[in-house]
Amino acid sequence: MGEHSAYYVPEDQESVIGKSDEIRMRFWDLGVFLDCMDEPIASRLAEARKTGVSLPEWKHDFGFGGMGIQESEVDLPVPELPYDAQCPHCGAEVFRDLADTWYGSEEIDESPDLAAAITCSSCQKQFSVDEMKCPEQGFAHARWYLWVSDIDPDDYDRSFKQTIEAIVGPCKEVFGWDT
Incomplete structure (x- = not known):
């Protein structure tokens, strides 16, 4: 729920x-x-x-x-x-990529590194948290x-x-x- x-x-x-x-x-x-x-x-x-x-x-x-x-x-x-996070380059869902970058997994156990570049697993392009789309x-x-x-x-x-x-x-x- x-x-x-x-x-x-x-x-x-x-x-x-x-x-x-x-x-x-x-x-x-x-x-x-x-x-x-x-x-x-x-x-x-x-x-x-x-x-x-x-x-x-x-x-x-x-x-x-x-x-x-x-x-x-x-x-x-x-x-x-x-x-609902999406890659700004290809529009693919990037939640898992984001969780892996910020936390190392989908488990939240520490403060995320929001300055770290996120790599889209679909198009392999990197983007910053400020470029990410959440429609x-x-x-x-x-x-x-x-x-x-x-x-x-x-x-x-x-x-x-x-x-x-x-x-x-x-x-x-x-x-x-x-x-």
Whole structure:
């Protein structure tokens, strides 16, 4: 079983790096409750309920599994595994080539080397991650992005991007599917 996710990658990465806590609080005020590595949102919501603090109102109408901020010291692929990756030269599917280049296999066990050239097994030409095509999902790489997991693409409120951009500025919107 798989799930669809949405990702928002700010165009100006420098404006968000190191500011995840401040940004998370700005989203909190809008009723957008984001997980972060250091503090799961569930504990913060439980504390608000326990103390009787009223929560800001959620202004969107869509279901999701979770949402949060990912920040890293190195660029990460967004989505982590672009299954629809295509060679920019011949259009062949290059997911296996990409996984072998980035991770040595399809197993994710370390940060990928996004600077490594990818060789298409169909046409044998090399290309960079920035040249790669992902026509269905889209693709980006970033040190900071906001993710929304387990969405229904038919139910997803696309205006949510405007809410995100009001806080972090213009973003690239990418959709992914993963198992």
